[in-house]
Amino acid sequence: MIVAERKEMDEILEMLAPYKKVLVLACGSCVTVCLTGGEKQAEELATMLNLAARAKGLDIQADFDCITRQCDREFIDNLNKQPGDYDAVLSIACGVGVGFMSEQFPDTPILPGLNTTFYGANVADGVWAEYCHGCGDCVLAWTGGICPIARCSKSLINGSCGGTDKGHCEVDPDMDCAWLKIYQRLESLGRLDELRKLRPPKDWSKDRGKGVRRLTHTEMVAVEEEDAS
């Protein structure tokens, strides 16, 4: 799941400074699940904007709305409020939603209310952690299911660095050393031999090395409508 966190209010207010009528648009998908970009957060944010505007003498008037996903065209039909009726939309989807909505509503500025941070999972009530980097060339099969790209601070591919310290990372002593975890997990699985295998270099070209990535399922590409006549 994509995890995001709300931008600082100062930044949001600065972004919105040129606009009067603002729609805070939530996304009912990943960012709802991580309690950052759901309808409730949009409601809170719109209310905060109205309060801030009043306190700071700004001329902002904020409403809110939500659709199931901001990354699919069809859900746009479910909008209750039309972006075109507003001076700007503050999207609290991930960056995907902001970008996609910008394409769909070329005449309306779509601004990001969130910083999209990582692909993560819920590790405790109210806590999400990064598990995947989206590198395009998954190595989890031979790293015991622990991603060295996402969970090693340096995204090292060939074992721990010299900064490992009693199982913790030099970047943050509260962070586990991913490579020690990988070693321990493979040991418990009886698969330490995976680490002795020689492997070709990781194909970093799949990690944006060739520009904008794209997925096409040819079998699902829209078929031509038959001519009824």
Added chain:
Amino acid sequence: MIEGDLTTRELAEIQNTAELMAREWAPCRDGCPVHADVRTYLQFIAEGDWRASIDVVREQLPFAAVCGRVCHHPCEENCRRRDVDEKVAIRELKRFVAETQGADGCTVNKAPVQDKARVAVVGAGPAGMSAALELAKLGYQPTVFEKADVAGGIPATTIPRYRLPLEVVRIDVDWICAHGVEVVTGVEIGKDKTIPQLREEGFAAVVVATGLANSRGLPIPNADHENVYLVLDFLQAISAGNAPKIGNTVLVIGGGNVAMDAARSAVRLGAGTVRAMCLENEEEMPAWSWEQEEARDEGVEFLHRRGPVEIVVDGGKIVGVKARKVTRVFNEQKKFSPEYDDADVIDVACDTVVFAIGQMADLGFIEGSELAADRGRLSCNTATHETSVSGVFACGEIVTPPGSVVEACASGRRCAAAVDQFLSGESIHIDDTTPPVIDTIPEATADKVLKVERVRIPTDPAAKRKTNFEQFEHTLDEAAALREARRCMGCGGGAEVIVDKCAACLTCLRVCPFDIPVVTDVARIESDQCQACGICIAECPANAIVPRSRAVDELVTRTKAALETISDGQKIVAYIGGFRRTADEWRGRSEPIPGVAEVYLASTSRLGVPELLHALEKGAAGVVVVSCPDGTDRYPTTAARTKKRVEQTRELLGEIGLSPEKVQLAEVADKGRDAIREAICEAVVKITEE
């Protein structure tokens, strides 16, 4: 009726309507013959709003005050709280609001114009008066003819005053009459006037609701002795103030509720020994168990499995009753079919006998009409209430099995609908379908519900009450009524998931203090488990959960209205967890705190961050949340949740450059008014200083 999952679009259709609230019924409502909205009227009592409560009761139950005294309360028998600790004392709560408000304290929903046809109703008992009321509300002009000199039927003329004072019956009768129901007493249809004459006088339809007005006797030797009474005559004479002469040893023959009334009345008239003799054993007796128990406490002795064969008279006086052994009462098909052992006969000493073995219809009203009867009963289509004569309808015990007041009301209301369809030229079809009913509460959920002891009804001891006809059970006081009403779990009024909005994020599952939600495709919150605390509603990031029993934006609306009550200057909102607060506080009758609008909630469990922000948005200079400290709210974890939400709101305010001090928390909602007042005043100072 939308069944199954609810979507945003469907919610829009039924939001703020009775349909959302009644998607499923609690068993209390389902079990009530008139389907009174028990949950709602108890909620109003819990909020100290007696008038709103009695108005809800009266929407379905015209004889609210009478039923507050004598109803056999199937609502209570069905109360799901029985699986938590004890059933809620629903009848006593109804009595409290009905009698506190009286007839004048209830809203009269009179039809704007009453220009539809005239309808004659025969009999001013619960069935007839209920039918007349409904017809009046629909714009008809009903006139009720009553042979007695008082309206109200059996409750007014026969039920002993120690159970039902006449002034209580008058509350209901007066309220019904205020709807444009005309009652003519002292007129017996069939004797003073016939049904065909009524038709000639211009009544477009006639409703017969004469009940079971005659007592049954037994054709045994000496049954015609002057000291042998039929139970209705006996009780009616007492109620009218002409108590019949009785001796020192009274034998009541019968085991039903009316027999209990007769025996207990005989005790009150001063009889030294009162026995109730019946065919049934203790378990088989039709009298309610509590009636038997109270009679026993008052000294009534019971003689089971005996049937009278002869009243023995010596020197012109009754000296006893010969009674034979009953070997069985019911046959294998559970039908009444008694068998006796004639070799086992005893003499039961007595000087007075009361026959209380059942009642039957007085078919005198048939006189002069074409109405058909069969074996002592009026012929009637029970589905349509139509008799053999077009335009003449019947309801109440004349057509139903013998029942209680509330059942007669249900029959009367149903009959009124039939009459309306008939007079509107429609074919008669009464839809009796009702919504699905929620199941019993699972043990795991019941374990987590706060236990609160059921109220004890203030009752005079037997030694005191057996000497007079004064009421011996007393109305609850206000504090007891509030406490008891707050025991209601609000069954079926809890969370409804809007499935197309649910992101299956698991938040509801993680925050529910009762461990109820499960997430499959979307969150599933079973109504037989949900306790309606509202915590999931306040926390759901998708706004995908709504309450069934209140409007989604109810709190914002109330806040706006509360703020408008403050004319000028700084306005502050105080949200107060009202689980332990008085009616005066809930209703705004306690001394106000200048500049503070108080909004009472069943619990702060439902008060979310958006609501706190909205209060400021709507013009409040600050918000004070007065919550119950840990362990004192009706719902677990409320104190901790409230605290977190207040902290989060304060942080958010800080982010937009507003003072976090605008939102204050005081955990004193379990204390007295003085402590709350002091805490709010302190909070106001902090808000004002920022």
